[in-house]
Each structure stands twice: as C-alpha cells, then as structure tokens.
Amino acid sequence: MTAYLAHYLVMVGIYAILAVSLNLLIGYSGIFSLAHAAIYGIGAYASALAALKLGLGFWGGLVVAAGVGAFASALVAIPSLRVAGDYYVVASFGLQVVVLAVFMNWTDLTNGHAGLPGIPRPNVFGWVIDEPFEYVILSVAFAALTYAVCWRLTNSAFGRVLQAIRDDEIAAQAMGKNVMQVKIVVACISSALGAMAGSLYAHYITYINPSSFALHESIFIASLVILGGSERLAGPIVGAFVLLAIPEALKFLAIPDTVAAPLRQVIYGALLVAFMLLRPEGLLGRARAQVRDGR
Amino acid sequence: MLGLPLALAVAGAIVAAAGSGLLIDRFIYQPLERRGALRTTLFIASLGLLILIENLLAIVFKPDPLRLEVGRLADAVRIGPVYLTWLHLVSVATAAFAYLGLMAFLKYSRWGQAMRAVSSSPEMARTVGIDLRRVHLLTYAVGSAISAPAGILLAMDVGADPYRGTTYVLLASVAVIMGGIGSIPGALLGALFLALLENLGVWKIASEWQSTISFGAFLIFIVLRPRGIFGRKIQSAEI
Amino acid sequence: MAAEAATQRAAGSTPILAVRGLARAFGGIRAVDECTFDVRPGLITGLIGPNGAGKTTVFNLITGFLKADRGSILLRGTELLGLPPHEVERRGVVRTFQHLRLWSKMTVLENVLLGCATPMGESVFSLFLRTAAVRAEDTRARERAMEVLEFFGLAGRRHQLAEDLAYPEQKLLSMARIFATDAPVMLLDEPASGLDGESLRRIVPLVRRLVAHGKTVLLIEHNMELIAELSDVVVFLHQGRVLAAGAPAAITRDPALTEIYFGV
Numbered sequence: 001m002t003a004y005l006a007h008y009l010v011m012v013g014i015y016a017i018l019a020v021s022l023n024l025l026i027g028y029s030g031i032f033s034l035a036h037a038a039i040y041g042i043g044a045y046a047s048a049l050a051a052l053k054l055g056l057g058f059w060g061g062l063v064v065a066a067g068v069g070a071f072a073s074a075l076v077a078i079p080s081l082r083v084a085g086d087y088y089v090v091a092s093f094g095l096q097v098v099v100l101a102v103f104m105n106w107t108d109l110t111n112g113h114a115g116l117p118g119i120p121r122p123n124v125f126g127w128v129i130d131e132p133f134e135y136v137i138l139s140v141a142f143a144a145l146t147y148a149v150c151w152r153l154t155n156s157a158f159g160r161v162l163q164a165i166r167d168d169e170i171a172a173q174a175m176g177k178n179v180m181q182v183k184i185v186v187a188c189i190s191s192a193l194g195a196m197a198g199s200l201y202a203h204y205i206t207y208i209n210p211s212s213f214a215l216h217e218s219i220f221i222a223s224l225v226i227l228g229g230s231e232r233l234a235g236p237i238v239g240a241f242v243l244l245a246i247p248e249a250l251k252f253l254a255i256p257d258t259v260a261a262p263l264r265q266v267i268y269g270a271l272l273v274a275f276m277l278l279r280p281e282g283l284l285g286r287a288r289a290q291v292r293d294g295r
Numbered sequence: 296m297l298g299l300p301l302a303l304a305v306a307g308a309i310v311a312a313a314g315s316g317l318l319i320d321r322f323i324y325q326p327l328e329r330r331g332a333l334r335t336t337l338f339i340a341s342l343g344l345l346i347l348i349e350n351l352l353a354i355v356f357k358p359d360p361l362r363l364e365v366g367r368l369a370d371a372v373r374i375g376p377v378y379l380t381w382l383h384l385v386s387v388a389t390a391a392f393a394y395l396g397l398m399a400f401l402k403y404s405r406w407g408q409a410m411r412a413v414s415s416s417p418e419m420a421r422t423v424g425i426d427l428r429r430v431h432l433l434t435y436a437v438g439s440a441i442s443a444p445a446g447i448l449l450a451m452d453v454g455a456d457p458y459r460g461t462t463y464v465l466l467a468s469v470a471v472i473m474g475g476i477g478s479i480p481g482a483l484l485g486a487l488f489l490a491l492l493e494n495l496g497v498w499k500i501a502s503e504w505q506s507t508i509s510f511g512a513f514l515i516f517i518v519l520r521p522r523g524i525f526g527r528k529i530q531s532a533e534i
Numbered sequence: 535m536a537a538e539a540a541t542q543r544a545a546g547s548t549p550i551l552a553v554r555g556l557a558r559a560f561g562g563i564r565a566v567d568e569c570t571f572d573v574r575p576g577l578i579t580g581l582i583g584p585n586g587a588g589k590t591t592v593f594n595l596i597t598g599f600l601k602a603d604r605g606s607i608l609l610r611g612t613e614l615l616g617l618p619p620h621e622v623e624r625r626g627v628v629r630t631f632q633h634l635r636l637w638s639k640m641t642v643l644e645n646v647l648l649g650c651a652t653p654m655g656e657s658v659f660s661l662f663l664r665t666a667a668v669r670a671e672d673t674r675a676r677e678r679a680m681e682v683l684e685f686f687g688l689a690g691r692r693h694q695l696a697e698d699l700a701y702p703e704q705k706l707l708s709m710a711r712i713f714a715t716d717a718p719v720m721l722l723d724e725p726a727s728g729l730d731g732e733s734l735r736r737i738v739p740l741v742r743r744l745v746a747h748g749k750t751v752l753l754i755e756h757n758m759e760l761i762a763e764l765s766d767v768v769v770f771l772h773q774g775r776v777l778a779a780g781a782p783a784a785i786t787r788d789p790a791l792t793e794i795y796f797g798v
Contacts, residue, residue, distance in 0.1 A: 030335075080514075080517060090513070094465060094513055094514075098507045152662065157652035163637070170635060171637065174628065175628070176623035223343075226339055262350035
C-alpha cells in the first residue's frame with residue numbers, strides 16, 4: 001500500500017512541475033503550447049544519455065536537460081512568436097511531432113522504440129535515492145522549488161509585465177516593453193523546468209521510451225493546467241492531484257487493460273469539454289464572464 | 296463489418312462525418328461562442344473532443360489498423376514511363392472534384408455566397424438577413440464532409456487507425472497556413488507543395504523524417520512569408 | 535496672446551521632434567503623404583484635420599506601430615524611423631490611445647507602476663540573484679508611482695481595477711501611466727474625447743501642468759475650441775499632407791481651412 005501511495009505522490013510531484021511550468025506559458029503569457037511533452041521527453045532523454053553515455057551525475061544531468069530543453073524551445077519560439085500568437089500553437093504541435101520522430105528514429109542515439117533501460121538512480125550529494133519514499137521527498141522538493149521559482153517570477157515587475165502583455169500587448173509595447181523578448185524568456189524558463197521534470201522521471205522509472213512523450217501527453221499536461229485553473233499558480237497542482245487519481249480509481253472497477261487506457265483518455269477528453277462548457281476557469285479559478293476575444 | 300457495398304459505405308461515411316461536424320458545432324462550439332468564450336477555450340474544447348472521439352473509436356472498433364478492401368483499385372496503370380495504381384488516379388480525381396466542387400459551390404450557390412459574405416464581414420451579413428447560425432453549421436458540415444473521402448482513400452492506401460488523424464490535422468494546418476489562411480486555392484497549393492516536399496524528401500532522406508521536413512518547411516515559411524502564398528496581409532491590430 | 539508669445543519664443547529653438555516627408559500608403563490609398571512638421575520643446579502642438587486626414591496614422595508612424603514607406607522622424611537628431619514601438623519609447627516618445635488600452639484587469643497602481651523604471655525587476659537574472667537591489671528598486675518605483683497618482687488625483691483609487699473606474703478617470707490613468715515613464719515627448723490621442731462638463735474643463739489646465747513639468751506635448755483633437763485655447767502651435771492635416779502650420783488663431787479662423795474641416 002505504501003509503495004503504491006509513494007508512486008502516486010512521486011508522479012503528482014513530477015506532473016506538478018510540468019503543469020506549473022506550462023502554466024507560465026498558458027496562464028501567465030497567453031501562449032498555448034502543445035509541445036510540453038516533447039520538452040519533458042527531451043529532458044528525460046538528455047539526462048538519461050548524459051548518465052549512460054557521459055557518466056554525468058544527477059546534477060549534471062539536470063543541467064544538461066534544462067539547457068537542451070530551453071534551447072529547443074527558443075529555436076521554435078523565435079520565429080513563431082514574431083507572427084500572430086495562433087501560429088505558435090501550430091509550431092508547437094510541429095515541434096512535438098518532430099521531437100517524437102527524433103526519439104523514434106535516431107536509433108543510434110535514442111535506441112528508437114526499444115527505449116533506454118538501466119538509467120541509474122540519482123545520487124544527491126552522496127545519498128542514493130533508492131526507496132520509493134525517498135523519491136517522494138526528492139520529487140516534492142523539486143515541485144516546491146519549481147513553485148517558488150514561478151512565484152518569484154510572477155510576483156515581481158517581470159510578472160507585472162507578463163500580465164500586461166496578456167491584457168493588452170500593444171499598450172505594453174507602447175510603454176517600452178520588449179514583448180518578443182519577454183515571451184521568449186518565459187518559453188525558455190518554462191521549458192527548462194519541464195525538462196527538469198523529465199530528468200526526474202528518467203531516473204525514477206530507470207527506463208524511458210518514446211511513447212511516454214507523445215502528443216496525448218502534451219494534451220494531458222495541458223488538461224492539468226486548464227482543469228486545475230490557469231489563473232492561480234496552485235491550480236495546476238490541484239489538477240495533478242485530481243487527474244492522476246482517476247486512473248487509480250478506474251483500477252478499482254476491474255476494467256480490462258485494453259479498454260482501460262483509451263477509457264482514461266475518453267474521461268480526460270470528456271472532462272475538458274465539460275469544463276469548457278460549464279467551468280472554463282477551472283477548479284481554482286474565479287468564475288467570471290469571458291467577454292473579450294482577440295487573443 | 297457490415298458487409299455493405301462500397302458506394303453505400305462511402306456515402307455513409309460522408310453523412311457520418313458531416314453529421315458529426317454538425318453536432319459538434321451545434322452543441323459545443325456555438326454555445327461556447329454565444330457565451331463569449333475566448334478562442335483558447337474553444338481550442339481546448341476541440342482538443343478534448345479530439346482525444347474523446349479518438350479513444351471512443353479505439354474502444355468500439357479496437358485500436359488495430361484497418362485496411363479497406365481495395366480490390367481492382369490496386370491494379371497498375373501505365374501512363375508513359377510512370378506506373379500508378381487506379382487508387383492513385385481515383386485519389387487525384389477525388390481531390391480535383393472536391394476542389395472544383397467547393398469553389399463552384401462558394402461562387403455560384405446561394406449558400407456558398409452566404410458563407411463568403413459571413414467570412415468577409417459577419418455584421419454586414421447579418422444586416423442583409425443571412426442567418427449566421429445556419430451558415431456556421433453548414434460550414435462545419437461541408438468541411439467535415441470533405442474530409443471523409445480523404446479518410447476513406449487513406450484507409451485504402453496506407454490503412455487507418457483511430458489515432459492517425461492528428462498527424463494529418465497537423466499537415467493540413469501547415470498546408471493552410473502556407474497557402475494563406477482564408478484562401479482555398481492557397482490551401483490546395485499548400486497541400487500539393489507539402490506533399491511534393493515530403494515525397495522529394497523521402498527520395499533523398501529516410502521516410503521516418505517526413506514530418507521533420509514538413510515542419511522545417513513550415514518554420515521557414517512563417518519566417519519569410521507569414522501570410523502564406525495567398526493570404527491577406529496580416530492585419531496589425533486596430534490601434 | 536500667451537500662445538502667440540510662446541510661438542514667437544519657440545520660433546528660434548530647434549525642434550525636439552522633426553517629421554520630414556513622412557509617407558505611408560495602404561494599397562492605393564496614400565494615408566500620409568509628404569508630411570512635414572516640427573514639434574518644438576516645451577510647447578503644446580495640436581494636430582487637427584477632418585476625419586480620415588491621417589492624424590492617428592501619423593501617431594502610429596512616429597511610435598513605430600506602422601512602418602513608414604518614406605521619410606524621417608528625428609528626435610533630437612536620433613532617427614526613429616524603422617524602430618519598433620518599445621525602442622521608440624526608450625528613446626523618449628510615449629503615447630496614449632484613442633481606445634485607451636488600459637490594462638483593465640490590473641489595478642490603477644499597477645498600471646502606473648508599469649511606466650516606472652524597473653529594469654532589474656524585469657530582468658530574470660537580477661530577479662533571482664540581486665534580491666536586495668530589486669527590492670530597493672521596487673520601493674523607489676512605488677514611491678514614484680504614488681507621486682504620479684497624486685499629481686493626477688488618482689491616489690485614492692490606486693487599488694481599484696482599471697476597468698472599474700469612471701471614464702474620465704480612465705482617461706486620466708492613461709495619461710498618468712505615460713507620464714510616469716519620464717519620456718520628454720507625450721503624444722496624446724484625443725485626450726478630451728468622450729468628456730464633458732467638469733472633466734472637459736479640467737483638461738486644459740492639466741495639459742498645461744504637464745508642460746510646466748518640462749514635457750512636450752503633441753495632441754490630436756477634434757474639439758476646435760479646445761485646440762485653439764490649448765495649443766501654442768497648430769498643424770492642419772488633410773489627406774495625409776500638412777496644409778498649414780502656425781498660431782492657432784490664424785489657422786482656426788482661416789475660412790479655406792474651416793471649409794475643408796467641416797466639409798461644407
């Protein structure tokens with residue numbers, strides 16, 4: 001029982017990092033990205049390869065993951081953000097698909113479908129994290145760190161600029177704010193954090209393969225943000241707690257495995273549609289009339 | 296599954312697609328728009344529908360790829376030095392028919408003209424007495440109906456499974472943007488260009504990298520010509 | 535009188551903003567055509583003309599929201615043409631908008647704070663590594679914002695959301711936030727439109743106070759009386775060209791120009 005609960009908490013921690021970092025884009029900058037799973041995967045693969053091929057430790061792997069993730073994001077953000085915001089969605093969709101293709105086909109590097117087994121457990125200052133409970137501490141610690149970083153970012157002059165850009169971008173430009181630069185910076189930070197989650201995941205499960213980082217995963221992470229509430233920093237965390245409990249609840253209903261996986265997705269999809277119709281601000285958001293369009 | 300003749304199955308598919316589009320618009324998109332929902336909200340609802348429908352299909356019809364009986368269509372046809380199958384010819388003919396049919400519909404039929412009017416200016420269209428809701432529904436029905444033959448042809452050519460749709464949605468979106476949003480000839484050209492690019496790429500580079508080629512082309516396009524081939528100049532916001 | 539004396543005073547000084555041969559076409563229509571005029575420091579220059587004369591287009595061109603086809607915009611000798619809007623602001627030109635464009639879901643104080651200089655708080659690097667300095671900067675910015683709010687009489691509303699203010703106060707806020715930037719040149723797009731009675735009467739002394747604080751003002755207005763009373767110099771724009779520039783009395787009473795303006 002305890003190991004079971006520990007696994008749930010570790011995953012909640014990892015998904016909290018993913019969702020809170022994605023919310024920097026969706027909720028605070030008004031940029032909808034469908035590539036967060038790709039970034040998650042980039043972090044996982046970068047960290048795993050750093051450990052397996054370069055012998056880098058835990059911290060080294062994290063740094064590599066964050067760096068590669070931020071770089072990939074900047075590569076896409078710089079051309080796409082220059083044009084209307086809608087293009088970014090398509091560009092992120094494209095990035096997601098391409099990154100997955102790289103994972104599956106660059107077999108020399110990533111081993112393709114077979115994935116990478118044998119990723120070492122993290123060694124944090126000499127403490128090897130082996131027990132599930134120890135991993136819960138690690139996961140929750142990093143989730144708290146992510147939250148703290150995002151909190152500092154959004155409760156500051158920088159956060160004010162983000163909110164202004166979201167509210168009226170033109171006025172922000174007229175007041176001297178370099179909107180493009182701000183958006184790119186946010187995209188890079190969001191991706192660095194998301195990639196970090198990938199690193200944590202890789203060293204936890206010790207085996208990764210491309211199927212964990214596909215488009216449906218991006219949509220899932222976005223659901224955590226939207227259903228939890230994108231207005232508040234804690235919204236995505238609530239989303240993680242709730243949505244990750246659903247597959248566990250399903251297990252109690254003795255549904256055959258072949259049906260369980262798509263059924264889970266059906267529930268997520270139905271929840272998204274239902275929430276958009278009935279409570280678009282999410283669980284933690286404040287109900288208010290959405291009158292304005294044009295974003 | 297039902298053993299119906301092909302013609303009936305095709306008609307059924309088109310009706311099912313159009314019907315789905317209609318239902319989705321009537322019960323989800325239009326109510327959201329009436330509530331003044333943000334574009335992001337609509338987009339998220341569409342994402343929800345995407346994974347809902349894909350996975351429902353997977354549960355009902357099993358997720359294994361389906362290959363439609365092609366029969367004589369697989370026979371080869373020789374045109375000059377090139378070998379094609381009848382299926383290829385039928386695909387091209389279907390695309391041409393769909394394109395010309397749609398253009399004719401938009402230009403000459405009353406409903407088509409109404410659609411163009413709404414696209415150009417909803418307020419003006421309303422003053423002239425056009426029912427915006429009906430036009431909206433019709434647009435979704437027509438758009439969905441046209442995608443049905445594509446799905447059928449794909450099922451005959453490479454097979455179909457419930458999850459394959461998203462790849463094609465991405466390709467279609469890229470083609471539309473490259474051709475210019477709002478231009479149907481542009482969409483056609485964009486699609487042809489993209490298909491050419493992918494297949495030329497396959498010739499030189501391994502086939503798994505097809506999506507990378509498309510995506511690369513997309514990025515280059517939006518840097519050099521964001522409005523696409525025939526798109527209207529991207530309007531700077533009303534200042 | 536006072537305006538004419540000011541104009542004469544200014545006649546010798548170099549313009550702070552020199553617009554030369556500015557041109558911009560949309561399709562076949564020349565919205566702005568060979569537009570040339572000066573804005574002299576410490577004066578209030580009024581830009582008038584019939585509807586569609588291109589006044590807001592000129593504002594958009596100066597502030598970089600539109601790209602000019604030809605011409606030059608010199609701010610104290612620095613070329614502004616081709617710069618993006620945020621760079622134009624950094625060089626010293628700010629503007630209001632006809633539709634205000636306030637950050638409606640943010641408070642009055644926050645709207646003004648965004649105009650105050652907070653480069654460290656806006657830099658991610660400094661935000662995480664120089665927390666003490668950032669805090670000091672934030673304190674200074676808040677003090678400055680309060681000064682600006684007092685100047686505009688909005689201090690009592692500082693925690694209200696911008697969208698909850700009455701229209702006249704929203705107009706004040708749109709001027710307050712650009713005033714906070716310390717930019718020397720302020721472009722006001724129809725500061726009096728939509729106002730009447732008491733709030734309208736307060737516009738003239740308010741703009742004069744801005745100038746007394748060392749600002750240079752270029753404003754667009756439709757209210758002829760207001761322009762005549764407020765401006766030191768008037769520039770008359772028609773079909774994108776400058777037809778006349780000079781003392782307000784001369785221009786507002788010119789029969790030929792009046793005819794063009796009212797289309798009679």
